[in-house]
Amino acid sequence: MNSVLQRVYEIGIIPVIAFNSVDEALPLCKALMAGGLPAAEVTFRTACAEDCIKKIHEELPDMLLGAGTVLTKDQADRAMAAGASFIVAPGFDPEVCQHVIDKGGIMMPGTATAGEMQQAMNMGCEVVKFFPAEANGGVDKLKNIGAALKTCKWMCTGGVNAKNVNNYLGYNQIIAVGGTWMCKSDKIKAGAWDEITAMSREAVDVMLGLELGHIGINCADEAEAAKTAETIANLLSMAVKVGNSSIFVGKKEFEIMKKPGRGTNGHIAILTNNVDRAIYHLGQRGVKFDMASKNVKDGKTIAIYFADEIAGFAFHLVQR
The missing domain is CATH 3.10.180.10 (2,3-Dihydroxybiphenyl 1,2-Dioxygenase, domain 1)
Structure with a gap:
């Protein structure tokens, strides 16, 4: 497995974040790191996403960064230039997918069907996103698909939380999940960094089940x-x-x-x-x-x- 994807697998839970301000970037990532989650998928749903990725990449180099909700080739280019190590999309766009691969990037396109997953695999995607996971049948659906697509690997996002995280991570072909339950938007807006650290630590403990x-x-x-x-x-x-x-x-x-x-x-x-x-x-x-x-x-x-x-x-x- 690619070294970046190996680290995604080892971390297991990738917080998905929509920043409202660049000022939130460093304190939130420090809170996540203190709780044991040195990773983030920064979504391009907000205008400051590119600047946040760049700031985190420059000042917190140990933070594993992905760019999420990437819809266009331009967004992909900007995200990679800012320091994103992998690109995530909500859906499967072959042109954007191929563009990222051609530039040497790691692409995780959003997929919901076996057909989309197979196409993405054949394009060279080592891991694909399953989104929205719970609404599309959850881990049971992936177990059925995985019986045929034995080399497919997934990162699952959408409806994953503390109660079902181990249902997903317990299936070998799922390498990680994305979630927001440890860093919800109201906590970010309130600057509740200690609470986010505590919830991140709890998420890690639940995942490990020691x-x-x-x-x-x-x-x-x-x-x-x-x-x-x-x-x-x-x-x-x-x-x-x-x-x-x-x-x-x-x-x-x-x-x-x-x-x-x-x-x-x-x-x-x-x-x-x-x-x-x-x-x-x-x-x-x-x-x-x-x-x-x-x-x-x-x-x-x-x-x-x-x-x-x-x-x-x-x-x-x-x-x-």
Whole structure:
């Protein structure tokens, strides 16, 4: 996947913004970045869009910028010149689409039917926009289309919110969603930057869905592991299941290692909806990862360990 699109995938949620003033550009983007969303699709619905993109690009170079509601070749040219890394349109216009591709840009045309999606793919669009997503049948429709268009990838916008975001992002062919729920226009007009930061952080947390998976406890040998498992099982009235290298207690909430494994005392598994996105977002929060421990299946990371222990335990992310 193109490096820009890979970053879109890792960030997962792309705030869609219609600026009313250039003065809003920097404080809003700083609020989004502080909340863990260093990206924005700036729509050309307002006259200041081009100037906002340029200002953000110059002063916040770490912000991933797209231009949205791009309807003409002229708008596309102005957006790319201002610093937009990708171009998004509400509909599929072959001329505008081809123009952006010919200039070396990344085009995400708006599509609603399999025919439009197929045409856009054949033109060279690696990702297409599905818009308006909910009104056009949502993720269920894309699953049906995806069964035929197996290499098509989507960014979905329109009706996506905190309640259904993981329905979309849980489907592998959807690389990201666009939304406004973390930065609604009334909050922007009020300059409620702290609230936008908090809502952005909440959006990231909902998307990642981090929760305790299981606790692994290191034992010196199989005999100690059996005794430890029996003690925990009796205490909590849980079942015991013996495996090759470990003994599981309960519904695998506890994994008792038959010999010392990773971590001084053991390991703690954290479940997440998407390990790749969790690596990106936790990395933004200062977590370092042991990249050599990454476990990849079918091109998708399913597990990885933190580089450092916490309280004598190795931590690792595991795909839910």
